[in-house]
Amino acid sequence: QSALNQPPSASGSPGQSVTISCTGTSSDVGGYNYVSWYQQHPDKAPKLMIYEVSKRPSGVPDRFSGSKSGNTASLTVSGLQAEDEADYYCSSYAVSNTVFGGGTKLTVL
Amino acid sequence: VQLVQSGTELKKPGESLRISCKGSGYSFTSYWITWVRQMPGKGLEWMGTIDPSDSYTNYSPSFQGHVIISVDKSVTTASLQWSTLRASDTAMYYCARRGATDALDIWGQGTMVTVSS
Numbered sequence: 001q002s003a004l005n006q007p008p009s010a011s012g013s014p015g016q017s018v019t020i021s022c023t024g025t026s027s028d029v030g031g032y033n034y035v036s037w038y039q040q041h042p043d044k045a046p047k048l049m050i051y052e053v054s055k056r057p058s059g060v061p062d063r064f065s066g067s068k069s070g071n072t073a074s075l076t077v078s079g080l081q082a083e084d085e086a087d088y089y090c091s092s093y094a095v096s097n098t099v100f101g102g103g104t105k106l107t108v109l
Numbered sequence: 110v111q112l113v114q115s116g117t118e119l120k121k122p123g124e125s126l127r128i129s130c131k132g133s134g135y136s137f138t139s140y141w142i143t144w145v146r147q148m149p150g151k152g153l154e155w156m157g158t159i160d161p162s163d164s165y166t167n168y169s170p171s172f173q174g175h176v177i178i179s180v181d182k183s184v185t186t187a188s189l190q191w192s193t194l195r196a197s198d199t200a201m202y203y204c205a206r207r208g209a210t211d212a213l214d215i216w217g218q219g220t221m222v223t224v225s226s
Contacts, residue, residue, distance in 0.1 A: 003152070034211040038153070045203055045219055046145075046153065051212035089153050093211040096167055098143070103152040 004029065004090055004101035011107040012080045020104045022073040022090030030071035034093035037066055037075045040103075041086045049088075050075060082108050110134040112142075112204050112217035119223050120194050127190040128220045130204030137185040138162040141207040144178060144189050147219075148200040158207055159187060194224045 005023040012018040022029065022037075029035055037050035048057055050066035053073060063078045073092070077084050085108040090101040115129045130142060143158040157168035161180045168178070180187045187204055202220045205213035 036212045038213070040153075045216040046205075046213070047216070048212055048214050051208070051214070052210045057214060087152075091153075091155070091211070091213075097169060098155045098158070098211055100145075100153045100155055 002099070004092060004099055006088075006090060006101035006104045008102070009105045009107065011109055012077075013109045014080050014082065016080050017076060017078045018080060018106065019074050019076045020088055020090075020106070022075070022092075022101045024071050024073075024092055024094075024099070026071060028092040028094035028099055029068065029073050032093045033068070035066065035068060035073040036091045037064075037073075038089045038091070039084075039086045040089065046089065077106070080108050084108055110206075110215055112206060112215055114202075114204060114217040114220045117221045117223075119225070121226055122194055122196055122224055124194050124224075125190070125192050126194055126222065127188050128202060128222065130187045130189075130217050132185045132187070132206070135206075138182055142178075142180065142187040143205050143207045143213055144176075144187075145203045145205060145213075146172075146200045147203065153203075156189070156202075161185075161187065194222075196224050196226075198222060199224050 035053045038046040040046040053068045054066040065076045088104045138161045144156040146154045156172045159166045159178045177190045204217040206215040
C-alpha cells in the first residue's frame with residue numbers, strides 16, 4: 001500500500017488560511033469517507049484534528065476544517081496562529097489497512 | 110481516558126523485545142489498538158491493529174512476519190514484540206486507540222526503541 005501524497009511543506013502568515021492536500025486513489029481516499037488528519041508538534045505524540053473527512057473532535061478549534069473531492073482530501077487551517085506550526089498527516093482507511101500520508105510541515109511565517 | 114506505554118529501550122541487533130501499551134478510563138475491549146512507527150525524522154507508518162475483544166489482528170504487509178501484536182485484556186494491555194531486532198527497527202513506536210471510523214483518537218506517549226551494537 002503506497003503512502004498518500006502530501007506536499008512536504010506549506011506556510012502562511014498569522015491570520016491567513018492555508019490548505020494542505022492529501023492525494024490517494026479510489027482504493028483509499030476516494031473509496032471511503034474515513035479520512036483523518038493529525039497534528040504533531042516536535043517530540044510530541046500526534047493529535048487527532050479531523051475524522052470522517054470533515055468532523056472535528058471535541059476541543060479542536062473550528063479554524064480547522066476538512067473536505068474531500070474524488071481521490072483528494074484537504075485540510076484547511078483558517079486564521080493561522082503561531083501554535084498551528086507543526087507537522088500534519090492525513091490517513092485513510094483502505095480495505096483491511098490504513099495508510100498515512102508522508103506529512104506536511106506547516107510553517108507560520 | 111489514556112494509553113500509557115512502557116519506557117525507552119536500548120537493545121542490540123538480534124535481541125528480542127516486547128513493548129507495552131496500557132489502556133485505562135474506557136472500555137478496553139470496545140476499541141481496537143493500532144501501532145504506528147515513526148523513524149527518526151520521518152513520517153508515520155501504520156504497522157497493524159488488534160481487536161482486544163477477540164485478539165483478531167491485521168498487519169501492514171510491510172511489517173507482517175517481523176513483529177507480533179498481541180493483547181491481554183485481563184490487564185487492558187496491548188503489546189508489540191520482535192524476536193530478532195535489526196538496526197532499522199530504531200524508531201519511536203506509538204500505540205493509539207482506533208474508533209469505529211478508523212480515526213486514532215487517543216495516543217500513547219510513545220516508546221523509543223534504539224537498536225545498536
